[in-house]
Amino acid sequence: MIAGVLLAQTIAIIGGTVYPVSGPKLEHATVLIRDGRIAAVGTGVSVPADAVRIDATGAWVTPGLIDGAGQMGLTEIAAVPGTNDAGVKNDTVAAAFNVAEGINPASTLIPITRIEGITTTLAVPESGLVRGQAVLIDLDGPTVEAMLVKSPAAMVAELSEHTKEAGGGSRAGAAARLRQVLDDALEYGRRKADWARAQIHPLAAAAPDLAALQPVLRGELPLIVIANRRSDIETALRIAREYRLKLVLAGAGEAWEIAPAIARAGVPVLVEPLDNIPSYDALGIRYENAALLAKGGVTIALLETDTHNARNLRQQAGNAVSYGLTWDQALRAVTLSPAEIFGVAGRYGSLEPGKVANVVVWSGDPFEFSTRVAHVLIRGREIPLRSRQTELLERYRTLPPTY
């Protein structure tokens, strides 16, 4: 997976306060990185003579932050359709649609985002009852292959006011439609040969979509269900129970109202903390959602859903703390918890030997506005702290500009 690393290199981040997330923080500790992986973390790590040294004295060192939302690489300018590749139209069941080949590694949003400490994002398909497959990417690399962390990382569906048309205009209809698709996917899985000979009843979705749902039905691939109204969340829980799916709830504006039920089902929730504007899809939406879910024993990951400002994941996390999450919970919810939810915790989400070296050195608390990003490493490569926006700043720092 470390295709982007061309040179064998050893880097030592020395003297900082290290937050491994998997364990307690370490003062004056060293993070040793070799060939794109973390080689050692601790206070007694010996630094090889040939290591490139990064002085982190007085700084904070954390894993790179993971945003489990947005369309990074799939959108450049929201209002310019030619630059948007996140959704397939006129297909309410698009399970076979994987966004990966729509990702543009040259997107200007990628440097803008990563230089503020977000190193990994989920690229989420848009629109449809079953939207398609989301992929997890690192924000560095010349090709999609080089960026991919996991593909698919999850199947994405939505049960809300936006998808009930897929069920004829009723939420109950949408739920029934989803069950028909899952039933027919099971049938298709069992009777592929019959399908090939056209000896099977008409199916509720195209064969490639039913095929793509097989890992979901085997409980291998998580099914992210976007649902905000409590009753829609309960429908998602019910369907997951019926089909023994590995469910992940997203959005989940009213999830706090039924935190114990979600915890009992062992279902994690992707939640955007700064979401509190009521709509008929989520009249009970409130800032305390993340904290109340965590208090109820639910595993949460925090989101910034605005792709252009995915960098504000830090602000989201800080506000989640203001509204009741502990600081440690918030850091975990933007690092190790999303890694677990997307099935990559063996490689991502904490500073531990063997893990991919996505590391950020901050001047202070990563959630504070006063904090500056000092160093960003993705897969062990130190990222230049430049973007289209820093270039605009330099051009117009003094007026008139020099063209």
Added chain:
Amino acid sequence: MTPFVALLAAACASAGSRPAPAGAPAPASDATSRRAAAETSSVNRPQYPSTYVRHPSPPVLITNATIMTATGKEIPRASILISEGRIVALGADLGVSIPADAIRVDGTGKFVTPGIIDVHSHLGVYAAPGTEAEADGNEMTSPVTAEVWAEHSFWPQDPQIPLAIAGGVTTIEALPGSGNLIGGRSAVLKLIPARTVQAMKFPGARYGLKMACGENPKRVYGRRSQFPSTRMGNMAGYRGAFILAEQYRRKWDKWNEDHRGDPPERNLRLETLAEALRGNVYVQNHCYRADEMAQMLDLAREFGFTIRAFHHAVEAYKVADLLAQAGTAAVVWADWYGFKEEAMDGIHENAALLEQAGARVTLHSDDPGGIQRLNQEAAKAMYAGQRAGIAITRDQALRWLTANPAWVLGLDSLIGTLEPGKMADVVLWSGDPFSVYTKTLQVYNDGRLIYDRGDPAHQPRSDFELGQEPPPGGDR
């Protein structure tokens, strides 16, 4: 842009469903005049006057707090006394006697600032729950609709209003959208729970006139194969409207002078535009691109009015010197960019570069979420500037939310700073307002405790929420 929730953060700015205005100039001292602009217009009759009255409240003394005045001072261990809607005294030593009935609030470890002013909001005109039935902000049936007034759309039971109050906002300008070249009059409002918009109207505040540059109007009408469909069409549209307004103004000014013959025919659209030409209505101009701001400054010169502020202004930093010279404020975000082509070049340092060039900077929300944490937007913009080596002070950053937006509305002699005699719009914060961990504790509007995080009796809820949304800390 926002896959998981129904409401798009940037819906207004990107979709053009909610626009921004621009303002005509007038010296700040005019704000001391309590005459409403509408009452000075062509027709001599009351027009939807403010019925706002100050709520009787006991005096309040906040002690031992850090007081940020927005006049250059940050005073540790200081007190502030408010009474009868006014700031009586503030400082380490008040030097006045404390009324016996004053409510004492311990401000130890806490901060006090002026109330926040958002000069670009669509609260009430694009109310939650965000349905078509509540979309009342954009009269997109003609590119020039100077005749519409935002207050005639404003719904005081918008459940977003209590949320914004809890964010420390005490005054807003609610604007028509940006789908039109000239979208109509704004409403300047005290942000308080009320049955009618008249009861919220800031007494004496001048109206704003919303104008919009760029993509939105040309897209809205271009897609219908109507005028305007280009930026040159936009410019021709403004010029055509102001040519008619000049003639109208001349006729009425003459008749008002000599009262000879019948009064000229009344035209609501031209009446508002004539008021902008007279300087009685502030032009508040939604405009993203630097080159278009320069065009609009020329337009204003052609017709002899002033643009009070460019709103959104993501490229203002490219022409910061021109804005400083023209005396036109820049009303900007901390970090929005990229939701449409004309927003591509937004940078974090926009506000700081403008401040450095001597332009008047204001932060705005244009968003029901962002309005709840404008202090955080100021923090982002301030620290981005400092990181870039631009020496922005905490007081300057606070003025982006208070004194400067007060000027944009022409109300800077009344609100926007903590000084004796000013209206008691005061926010008590749990800590440094530029920290992500700080929240409002209390919000006073005209001396009235309008929000108290610790007391459900002072947590206003709209009618909409009753029986529908669980109360704070509550259950269904």
